[in-house]
Amino acid sequence: MTPMSEPSASEPAPSDSEPANRIGPWTRRSRAVAYENPWITIWHDDVARPDGSPGIYGVVHFANVAAGAVVLDDDDRVLLVGQHRYTLDSYSWEIPEGGVPDGESALDGARRELREETGVEAEGWREIVRFHLSNSISDEAGVLFAARATSHGVATPEPSEDLAVRWLPFDEALEMTIDGRITDAMTIMGLQRMALERAQPTASSPAPSEGEIG
């Protein structure tokens, strides 16, 4: 365990730190990069907590925005991608999703991931959910879209990936989020959002658009 650091207010900030910084009721006294790879940076911060007591905060900063797509075909089947998740050492069925780097829009990223992972083209793209995945520890943000499949093609996944593709009746996929066969949070949010639109067609959600976003 990293011991709790108790910076003294009478000492100047360390030379590698940023100036004291207010973050709502928190104060950041210093920040150091504890780890970095192309996908995440870990910041180790010395902080004053809302009650003024000294503490630490380890923040997982994501380089990319998460984007995903709930894609339905004319037979009301939804497109799922299966892969063995290294972090969990278990197989996971999910909507097509991936990381969107700076300089690419979330919509372009979702469309690209869909094409790369499944070879499917789709239209009628519209945003359905915006979210933060684990805000006590990370700043990871994400966006989900809905779209209708218009073509099937040949997937061109990255060589590091080992993906399977399935078209599943929408109701069966939704059932998998209830019985625990699907556990991916982005997939749960996307399928539930679409199911609510179907169940409550007069609800306040934006009407499906035939056009493209942005």
Added chain:
Amino acid sequence: MTPMSEPSASEPAPSDSEPANRIGPWTRRSRAVAYENPWITIWHDDVARPDGSPGIYGVVHFANVAAGAVVLDDDDRVLLVGQHRYTLDSYSWEIPEGGVPDGESALDGARRELREETGVEAEGWREIVRFHLSNSISDEAGVLFAARATSHGVATPEPSEDLAVRWLPFDEALEMTIDGRITDAMTIMGLQRMALERAQPTASSPAPSEGEIG
């Protein structure tokens, strides 16, 4: 950026590594602790990817399971907790949720977080969603429960917390997940799940139970 490491198969594994380890189509060649605090450990792994090519994997390992509770009162209002999230530097309204350490059940943890953050007691607890929050990077798992409020009390938050508590009409809270005022993934999943139960009372979700789980 951490440079890509390319371990040679002809060299013995470093002394601080675990033996080569199969993880589905991946192979872990070594693991090192890159960072550790009481809540997360960062593992930096050298791996062989599904196509055999060398790579790295940074895994965010969570010490705790995430647990949350969708608590409704007799006036169909849902209990939300507001706080400034350090990671995002923004205010967030969420269902009561927190980390459950080893040795505590998810249900006990959800009940404890509810009591600490809001002072509310509830009954009729039942599990509604199990999930993984960000499985491309972390092994964070979570469980959501639904319950009915039976009493109000005095919150006893940890001194490091600065929390507000609100009872909001359920439909308004759900609307907040659609218009972007609520972005917390656990809250979105929980409110959506409850809304689906209401919209589809004959759906395959487990019927509400009056009893306690486990």
